[in-house]
Amino acid sequence: MRVTAALLVACLVVLSGCLGGLGSGELLQSGKQSTTPTTTDTESNVSAAFVTDNRTAVTLEVANSPDERARGLMFRQSMPQNHGMVFVFEEAQSQSFWMKNTKMPLDIIFIAPNGTVINVEHADPQPNASDSELRSYRSDAPAKYVVEMKQGFANRTGIKPGTKFVFDGDRPSVEN
Template sequence: MTGQKKILIVFALAVFEFAGSLSVLASPPSPPPKLNPGLATIQTPDGFTIYAEIANTPDQRSQGLMYRTRLAPDRGMLFTFPEPGIWTFWMKNTKMALDMLWLDEKGVIVHIQHAAPICERKDNLCPRYRSNKPAVAVLELGPGRSKTLNLAPGKKLTIELP
């Protein structure tokens, strides 16, 4: 094989390899797999991620976090409603204190109830908690999490539903 043929073959192989790498670069990357399927992903303004179970039916909202004794620091429950309203919550049969954050249509916190205590009453006279401003969602977190995460009325959460 002559030197000129060798150079042409090496050149052709280099072009072929370069073209192949271009096709890999041109194809869009596939999105990363969702780590927590079925859960809402909520970003705080400071970049912390909360994964929340969704309660969007009357039965799910009624059950809420009843009978649970703890939540992981990055977990919560997101109650969603079809329209803005003054939604009332209570702690009947809930075995841990909770922070409750009422959110408007844009994900802005309109009210926080910090560490609502456990209610051990057997009747239906447990204290009720609500916002004075309309909300379309309520996020429940473990006690003290809203302070730890620097959350306050006026701060916006970014919510991605599954």
């Protein structure tokens, strides 16, 4: 019985390490600050694409609850190519993000409800900045979705205002 319990504990430790990386950029408007790294549920990934002259497929972690949106990609050291996070909001509205506790530079892509890219911001970490010194990155119009990718993604793939963004399957919805 002791061997079975020890084996079960060892399996749980290994499985918990496989569930994902640590969270990034934090939403200004949420009013919440999360400084505790948390694992990401890989089952909440969605497939999507940016459509320019070509179709660029991406895999996105979904941040659709207040806590997930506040945590974002905080503390994350790296991400695979064409992998990022989509922030999902109930209503399209002006969105504002900052890079609190974000370790890697990001492209922040603001997207209208109809899937059109509104604007792209190239955000850099500010490791020693106080909250009042952190730069904010804003949508130029009401956005329902915001996608964060490794900085350079938008330039490499030609994503700019007017580019179409589509989900492969159902659009993720907001959780309360």
